[in-house]
Amino acid sequence: MRDLTFSEVERLEATEIDVPFEMDEEAFRAFYDRTARPLWTYVSRLTSNPQVADDLLQESFYRFLRTRVHWESEQHRRAYLFRIATNLVRDGQRRARHGYTVPLPDPDHSTLAASGVNPADAGVRRTDLQRAMGRLRPRERALLWLAYAQGHAHTEIADTLGVKTASVKLLLFRARRKLAGLLRQEPTRMQGDRS
Amino acid sequence: MKRVECCHEDDVLDALTSGRWPDRADDRLRTHVAACAICADIVDVAGAILEGRDDNVTEMRIPSSAVMWWRAQMRARQEAAREASRPITIAQIVASISAVALIIAAVVVLSPWLGVVLVDWIAGARAALTPTPAVVAAPATTLVQVWMIPTIIIGVSLLLAPVAIYFAVVDD
Numbered sequence: 001m002r003d004l005t006f007s008e009v010e011r012l013e014a015t016e017i018d019v020p021f022e023m024d025e026e027a028f029r030a031f032y033d034r035t036a037r038p039l040w041t042y043v044s045r046l047t048s049n050p051q052v053a054d055d056l057l058q059e060s061f062y063r064f065l066r067t068r069v070h071w072e073s074e075q076h077r078r079a080y081l082f083r084i085a086t087n088l089v090r091d092g093q094r095r096a097r098h099g100y101t102v103p104l105p106d107p108d109h110s111t112l113a114a115s116g117v118n119p120a121d122a123g124v125r126r127t128d129l130q131r132a133m134g135r136l137r138p139r140e141r142a143l144l145w146l147a148y149a150q151g152h153a154h155t156e157i158a159d160t161l162g163v164k165t166a167s168v169k170l171l172l173f174r175a176r177r178k179l180a181g182l183l184r185q186e187p188t189r190m191q192g193d194r195s
Numbered sequence: 196m197k198r199v200e201c202c203h204e205d206d207v208l209d210a211l212t213s214g215r216w217p218d219r220a221d222d223r224l225r226t227h228v229a230a231c232a233i234c235a236d237i238v239d240v241a242g243a244i245l246e247g248r249d250d251n252v253t254e255m256r257i258p259s260s261a262v263m264w265w266r267a268q269m270r271a272r273q274e275a276a277r278e279a280s281r282p283i284t285i286a287q288i289v290a291s292i293s294a295v296a297l298i299i300a301a302v303v304v305l306s307p308w309l310g311v312v313l314v315d316w317i318a319g320a321r322a323a324l325t326p327t328p329a330v331v332a333a334p335a336t337t338l339v340q341v342w343m344i345p346t347i348i349i350g351v352s353l354l355l356a357p358v359a360i361y362f363a364v365v366d367d
Contacts, residue, residue, distance in 0.1 A: 021267070029260035036257045041248065050254040057257065058266065065267050129247045148241040149248045151212070173199035173233070180236040183243060 021065045032061065035078055038150050039085055045145050046089045046138060048130070056092075060085040079152075079159035086142060086160055093138060132182035140175035147172055201233040211241050291359030292352075299348055316344050 023031065039060065044053035064081045071077035133141055142161055146152040157172075158165040206224055210216040216238065217225060228234045258266070 021271070025264050028264055032260040032263055036260075036263075037252075037255065040255050040257055041252070044251055044254070050251060050256075054256055058263065061263055062267050062270060066271065129243045144240065144244060148208075148244040170199050176236045176240045179243075180239045183239055 022068060023065065028065065031077065035081060036061075039081065042082065042142075042145055042150065043085050043089060045133065045149070046086070046141055047092070048134060052092070056085055056088050059088055063088075075153070075156050076159065079156045082146070082156075082160040083162065086162075090138065128183060132179055135182055136175065136179060139171075140178065143168070143172050143175045144179060198233065201231055203227050203231065203234055204237060207234045207237050208241060211238065211245060216242070288360055291362070292356055295352060295355045295359060299351060312344065 021028070036057065040053050040057050043056045043060075044050050047053060047056070060081060063084050067080070069080060071080065133144075136144070139161060143157060146157045146160060152160070154168040154172075155165050157163075157168050163171065203224065206221075207216070207228060210220045210224060228238055
């Protein structure tokens with residue numbers, strides 16, 4: 001959506017057109033406050049691009065509001081929102097010739113130092129994870145992020161990614177195996193975390 | 196068949212998410228993880244993901260829920276207005292093309308001079324369609340005269356129609 005000019009905003013605010021959404025404002029705002037941050041981090045991880053995540057967050061919530069779906073539960077509603085975002089990411093990657101690139105981050109040392117974490121160690125681990133995640137397929141990234149960063153149940157992951165619930169276990173196993181292998185390959189990876 | 200899950204997965208995940216892993220985790224669980232490839236992968240993968248989960252929150256620019264609601268309202272109204280104006284746009288295009296055709300027809304029919312030319316043209320066209328030796332002998336000049344008027348009409352229509360469409364569909 002292109003940006004609106006002031007005159008367009010004034011005209012739209014004055015218009016009598018009523019566009020009812022499935023949710024009222026209060027319910028939407030409560031739902032948004034609960035889901036916006038996890039959705040942003042999810043999209044940001046899938047695309048490795050915070051700017052794209054900003055745009056897709058807004059697009060996802062708008063499409064979510066415009067749907068005429070009856071949600072059975074909070075979990076169903078959240079899975080629906082994440083599914084919209086997943087499809088938007090997938091469409092974007094399909095349009096791009098080689099998909100989203102995965103820029104290697106420059107660790108923010110001042111932030112890390114303020115949090116009491118050794119900037120060198122944390123920066124190295126962060127870079128390793130991002131680099132390894134960047135070598136996974138988008139669906140593998142999505143699976144792992146939903147399962148471990150957001151703690152979604154297998155049924156919810158299946159709803160979000162459009163796969164059978166029974167398949168999630170196997171897909172997750174394969175993705176986990178692959179990422180673990182990549183993390184162990186990384187030469188800078190800290191050893192000895194597992195004892 | 197290859198094993199894809201372990202009955203201790205939830206315990207390992209629980210220890211990781213609660214921050215008990217590895218120092219405050221149960222000894223039996225640590226012994227199990229050391230021997231179980233699946234749980235070892237979970238420790239490495241889930242541990243790394245949980246550790247890096249909030250890495251890029253400083254780059255997060257999330258609008259407030261009030262702003263998001265307002266933007267959605269504005270966008271929905273904008274789309275509704277566009278939807279509502281679509282039939283009008285189509286009617287404007289049809290009307291513009293019809294108007295151009297009517298103007299051309301009116302000029303041709305009402306102008307006495309053009310009327311004479313039209314009669315001549317019809318006669319010429321009839322002659323041209325009848326393959327007489329004279330027409331075949333001098334086709335260049337006769338055919339140019341015969342097809343001049345329809346060519347002009349078609350040309351003017353082709354020039355004006357895109358202009359009419361442009362003015363009909365252009366945004367305010």
